[in-house]
Amino acid sequence: xxxxxxxxxxxxxxxxxxxxxxxxxxxxxxxxxxxxxxxxxxxxxxxxxxxxxxxxxxxxxxxxxxxxxxxxxxxxxxxxxxxxxxxxxxxxxxxxxxxxxxxxxxxxxxxxxxxxxxxxxxxxxxxxxxxxxxxxxxxxxxxxxxxxxxxxxxxxxxxxxxxxxxxxxxxxxxxxxxxxxxxxxxxxxxxxxxxxxxxxxxxxxxxxxxxxxxxxxxxxxxxxxxxxxxxxxxxxxxxxxxxxxxxxxxxxxxxxxxxxxxxxxxxxxxxxxxxxxxxxxxxxxxxxxxxxxxxxxxxxxxxxxxxxxxxxxxxxxxxxxxxxxxxxxxxxxxxxxxxxxxxxxxxxxxxxxxxxxxxxxxxxxxxxxxxxxxxxxxxxxxx
Amino acid sequence: xxxxxxxxxxxxxxxxxxxxxxxxxxxxxxxxxxxxxxxxxxxxxxxxxxxxxxxxxxxxxxxxxxxxxxxxxxxxxxxxxxxxxxxxxxxxxxxxxxxxxxxxxxxxxxxxxxxxxxxxxxxxxxxxxxxxxxxxxxxxxxxxxxxxxxxxxxxxxxxxxxxxxxxxxxxxxxxxxxxxxxxxxxxxxxxxxxxxxxxxxxxxxxxxxxxxxxxxxxxxxxxxxxxxxxxxxxxxxxxxxxxxxxxxxxxxxxxxxxxxxxxxxxxxxxxxxxxxxxxxxxxxxxxxxxxxxxxxxxxxxxxxxxxxxxxxxxxxxxxxxxxxxxxxxxxxxxxxxxxxxxxxxxxxxxxxxxxxxxxxxxxxxxxxxxxxxxxxxxxxxxx
Numbered sequence: 001x002x003x004x005x006x007x008x009x010x011x012x013x014x015x016x017x018x019x020x021x022x023x024x025x026x027x028x029x030x031x032x033x034x035x036x037x038x039x040x041x042x043x044x045x046x047x048x049x050x051x052x053x054x055x056x057x058x059x060x061x062x063x064x065x066x067x068x069x070x071x072x073x074x075x076x077x078x079x080x081x082x083x084x085x086x087x088x089x090x091x092x093x094x095x096x097x098x099x100x101x102x103x104x105x106x107x108x109x110x111x112x113x114x115x116x117x118x119x120x121x122x123x124x125x126x127x128x129x130x131x132x133x134x135x136x137x138x139x140x141x142x143x144x145x146x147x148x149x150x151x152x153x154x155x156x157x158x159x160x161x162x163x164x165x166x167x168x169x170x171x172x173x174x175x176x177x178x179x180x181x182x183x184x185x186x187x188x189x190x191x192x193x194x195x196x197x198x199x200x201x202x203x204x205x206x207x208x209x210x211x212x213x214x215x216x217x218x219x220x221x222x223x224x225x226x227x228x229x230x231x232x233x234x235x236x237x238x239x240x241x242x243x244x245x246x247x248x249x250x251x252x253x254x255x256x257x258x259x260x261x262x263x264x265x266x267x268x269x270x271x272x273x274x275x276x277x278x279x280x281x282x283x284x285x286x287x288x289x290x291x292x293x294x295x296x297x298x299x300x301x302x303x304x305x306x307x308x309x310x311x312x313x314x315x316x317x318x319x320x321x322x323x324x325x326x327x328x329x330x331x332x333x334x335x336x337x338x339x340x341x342x343x344x345x346x347x348x349x350x351x352x353x354x355x356x357x358x359x360x361x362x363x364x365x366x367x368x369x370x371x372x373x374x375x376x377x378x379x380x381x382x383x
Numbered sequence: 384x385x386x387x388x389x390x391x392x393x394x395x396x397x398x399x400x401x402x403x404x405x406x407x408x409x410x411x412x413x414x415x416x417x418x419x420x421x422x423x424x425x426x427x428x429x430x431x432x433x434x435x436x437x438x439x440x441x442x443x444x445x446x447x448x449x450x451x452x453x454x455x456x457x458x459x460x461x462x463x464x465x466x467x468x469x470x471x472x473x474x475x476x477x478x479x480x481x482x483x484x485x486x487x488x489x490x491x492x493x494x495x496x497x498x499x500x501x502x503x504x505x506x507x508x509x510x511x512x513x514x515x516x517x518x519x520x521x522x523x524x525x526x527x528x529x530x531x532x533x534x535x536x537x538x539x540x541x542x543x544x545x546x547x548x549x550x551x552x553x554x555x556x557x558x559x560x561x562x563x564x565x566x567x568x569x570x571x572x573x574x575x576x577x578x579x580x581x582x583x584x585x586x587x588x589x590x591x592x593x594x595x596x597x598x599x600x601x602x603x604x605x606x607x608x609x610x611x612x613x614x615x616x617x618x619x620x621x622x623x624x625x626x627x628x629x630x631x632x633x634x635x636x637x638x639x640x641x642x643x644x645x646x647x648x649x650x651x652x653x654x655x656x657x658x659x660x661x662x663x664x665x666x667x668x669x670x671x672x673x674x675x676x677x678x679x680x681x682x683x684x685x686x687x688x689x690x691x692x693x694x695x696x697x698x699x700x701x702x703x704x705x706x707x708x709x710x711x712x713x714x715x716x717x718x719x720x721x722x723x724x725x726x727x728x729x730x731x732x733x734x735x736x737x738x739x740x741x742x743x744x745x746x747x748x749x750x751x752x753x754x755x756x757x758x759x760x761x762x763x764x765x766x
Contacts, residue, residue, distance in 0.1 A: 033643035133643035193627040193651040194619065200652040201615045203645065208608035210593055225591035232584045233616070236577065241710070244576040250682060258680055260416035260516035262586065262672060266679065268576040269583040289645060296649065297641055299633060327624070 005081070006073040010089045012047040012096050015072035015082075017112060019043055020149050025121075029141060035132035039121065042146050043068045043112025044104035047088055048096035050152070057152045058094055058377075059143065060084065060103040061160030061167040063362075064234075064291055065283060067111035070103035071096075086366040093366075093373040099156065104146055106139040106167070108291055110284035113142070117218065117284040128215035128286060136163075136298045140170045144178075156380060159183035159373070161362035162329060163291070166298050169337070172316040173300070181317040181380055183373065186326055186362040188333035189307055189340075190299040195328055198237055199292040202230035206285050215286050227285040228276030235275045240325035240358030244268060307340035314341075318348040319376045321369070323361035349376070388464070389456040393472045395430040395479050398455035398465075400495055402426055403532050408504075412524060418515035422504065425529045426451045426495025427487035430471055431479035433535070440535045441477055441760075442526065443467065443486040444543030444550040446745075447617075447674055448666060450494035453486035454479075469749040476749075476756040482539065487529055489522040489550070491674055493667035496525070500601065500667040511598035511669060519546075519681045523553045527561075539763060542566035542756070544745035545712060546674070549681050552720070555699040556683070564700040564763055566756065569709055569745035571716035572690055572723075573682040578711055581620055582675040585613035589668050598669050610668040611659030618658045623708035623741030627651060690723035697724075701731040702759045704752070706744035732759070 006013050021041040023029045028038030045068045050057060060070050062083065071088035073081055082103075087093040094101050105113035108131070116131035123130075147155070158179055160168040165187020172182045191199075209226030211217055239247070248268040252258075255265065264270050304310035318341055322334035331352050341348040353368045355361040362369070389396045404424040406412045411421030428451045433440060443453050445466065454471035456464055465486075470476040477484050488496035491514070499514035506513075530538070541562055543551040548570020555565045574582075592609030594600055622630070631651040635641075638648065647653050687693035701724055705717035714735050724731040736751045738744040745752070 129645070190633060192624055193631045193633060193649065194622075194624050196633070196649050197615075197619045197627065197651050197655055200647065200649075200655060201612060201619070204608075204615065204656075205588060205612055207645070208592075208612070225587075229584060229588055229591070229612070232580075232587065236580045236584070239577075241575055241577050241713070244580065248576045250573060250576060250579070250685070262512070262590070262676065264583065266576065266579050266583075268580050272580055272583060273587075293645065302633070330624070 006076060006078070010091050011081070011085070012072035012089050014075060015045050015047065015069070016074070017043050017045055017068055019112065020146055022145055022149065029138075029145075031132050031138045032135040033133045037114070037132055040107065040114045040142060041112070041118070042104050042114075042142060044102060044146055045069055045071075045082075047071050047101040048099050050100040054152055055154060055156060056098060057100045057102060057155050059147070059155050059158040059171075060088070060094070060101060061143075061158060061164035061171075062103060062106070063160070063162035063164050064295070065279070066164070067109065068103050068105040068113075069111075070101070083363070087369060087373070093370040094159070095374075099377070102147075102150070104143055107142045108134040108139070108287060108294060110287040115284065116215065116286035116290060126218040128218070131286070131290065133293060134290060135294055136166045136170050137174065139294070140167055140174055143167070143171075144175060153178065155179050157181040157183065157377060159185065160187070161185040162187055162359065163295055165329075166295065169300065172314040172318070173310060176313050176315045179316045181319070181376070183319045183321065183376065184334070184337065185321045185369070186323055186329045186359055188329045189310070189337050190301060191295055192330075192333070195237070196296045198233055199296055202233050203289050203292060205229035205233075206289060212285065217285070222280065223285045224280050227280050227283065227288060228273075230288055231279040232272040232276045235272055237328045238359045240327065240356055242325055242356040243358050243360070246356065247271075307336060308343050311340050311344045311346060314344075314346060317380065318346060319372065320348060320350045321372060322352045323355045323357065323359070323365065324352055325356050326359045326361060328359040389459060389461070393474050394464070394468070395455035395472050397458060398428050398430065398452070399457070400426050400428055400451055402495065403529055405528055405532065412528075414515050414521045415518040416516045420497070420515055423490065423497045423525060424495070424501070425487050425497075425525060427485060427529055428452055428454075428465075430454050430484040431482050433483040437535055438537060438539060439481060440483045440485060440538050442530070442538055442541045442554075443471070443477070443484060444526075444541060444547035444554075445486060445489070446543070446545035446547050447678070448662070449547070450492065451486050451488040451496075452494075453484070466746070470752065470756070476753040477542070478757075482760070485530070485533070487526055490525045491517040491522070491670060491677060493670040498667065499598065499669035499673055509601040511601070514669070514673065516676060517673060518677055519549045519553050520557065522677070523550055523557055526550070526554075527558060536561065538562050540564040540566065540760060542568065543570070544568040545570055545742065546678055548712075549678065552683065555697040555701070556693060559696050559698045562699045564702070564759070566702045566704065566759065567717070567720065568704045568752070569706055569712050569742055571712045572693070572720050573684060574678055575713075575716070578620070579679045581616055582679055585616050586672050586675060588612035588616075589672060595668065600668070605663065606668045607663050610663050610666065610671060611656075613671055614662040615655040615659045618655055620711045621742045623710065623739055625708055625739040626741050626743070629739065630654075690719060691726050694723050694727045694729060697727075697729060700763065701729060702755065703731060703733045704755060705735045706738045706740065706742070706748065707735055708739050709742045709744060711742040
């Protein structure tokens, strides 16, 4: 049956990641950190058809561990669809029979876009930690270059959850005339000290893995243990206390009684080990360092003096969504965004979805999100 | 001035840790895991004077990283008093002019009581991971042996926070006729899956440190990085989101602007690194493995069929205290204990203290706790 998944009427089907390279020296882009970077390759996918008026484009912005592959399958045998396949396709929330949907891997990532695991053309070696520090604004700048290349000078909407929501906020600030609307889901204008703390412990686990070798591990053993620990910490913060009770409780994985040894016994332990190991196979440890740092640095209040000032010049219609049990990007942070937008008399809607899924809800509460996204987009078209 | 601290009128002054050794082979004690252990040395301290009737003894039960040194100073130059010095001394909550207060390091610890860093007399080498798994009930069994040795067959009260509260619950269940009252502070009858998850990530960091060497690191470099990561994770869970905002916010430690490198920049990062490094100097990594496992295993509902059944035969008057912002041992877990006690018609008082300090509140909310403890103990004496 698996090979038929891509044929489902609401699937975008088989898709292909495409690549665009720009900023060839001496035309490198200037980054927030003051360094220049180029050439830059961007991995991206598109779904649906750009209208003759080019007024139906929607840019999706992925989260920390996501990629350009938001929907569909890469082959007829591909068992796993894109990361937001539940939301992107014909008749789905991002209805590809109406909209032209674009998703690209962000700068510093490890899924086809230039990042620390790519070859530095000036040395012929992988960048590793010589890769310059990149910010959310740098990522957005690169996305803008991709849109220029695609000939799109106006976006009907942009949407992102978590770190993708940070990019959405950056977009409406940096390119106010280009973005008609934005959906900021389970996100924040700045991480809490608690979230920074978790990021720092995760980075610490990676750089103290002897295989990390100051980031020069390409071609050798990767810092498996460190990256797995980072991911395990991540997963705890993506779930909620309640969802962990529901999903695992104190259930033992395979026995009825305690083993009295140090093997994993509780189901929650097995889950974390599985997630940690799986992540190592698909993600680059150096990227994890850069991307968490980019999130930690993101702080609109600090950058503009206040959140009110940050939003002063935006023109986009905004939809802000949070989830009740999300303690990594808690609802109070979404409310700060909404308040600052309202203080500026901006057009903003806010919804806190009641959910036990924690931060993961932005990928799991498909029904709620579909309803909200569809309604939000329909109103845009009607206007 | 420092050398005068021990002379304060409300200090127990200079105290000395004492040691009691028992369970010499062939009289080893039988542990829950089915293995035997002996000889066992217990490190303990006492403050105040045992009354002629021997009816004023109070046993304090320390938390994960605590020790027998609950109050006073070890020398005239000692700058740091015992871990609960704010609560133990003349006129303090545990008033040593009235009560005879005992505190011992628990089994499996690394502060003088037999644990994995001690010499296994049968091999002449440190136990390391050949140390048998110990449970909260095993710890309590050893505490009981110490009281037998001290000639105390009745306790006016017992009190413990966090993991110490687990021991208090075990005490009133295992020795119902010996304990007149118990104070269970910021504790639980079983850890949540979220807390188990954090423990497992911490253990994972330790055992994947190359210096851990399957626990045989004594005399060599200790698993510094792994244990520091474990402690950093611990500290995040001991604070609350709110207290981290208050204590650190997004403040940078030493500069006004970002450095765009991977050094610690945020104050919260510096705090965690400091706490992690400091812990390594005073705690044994193998003990951390055993003690977190003992906490994970503790589950009164599972052991007795239900929490109601667990409390069926207790005779102690109970005081249960939780803290509003404690998300590691959240108030709902204290309420489960109180509910089960009430279902059994036991004499129980409950107080949720409003505090932003998170789990750490049990060591910081001295004024609130002093009031509650004093009143609880006074009523016992009046009866």
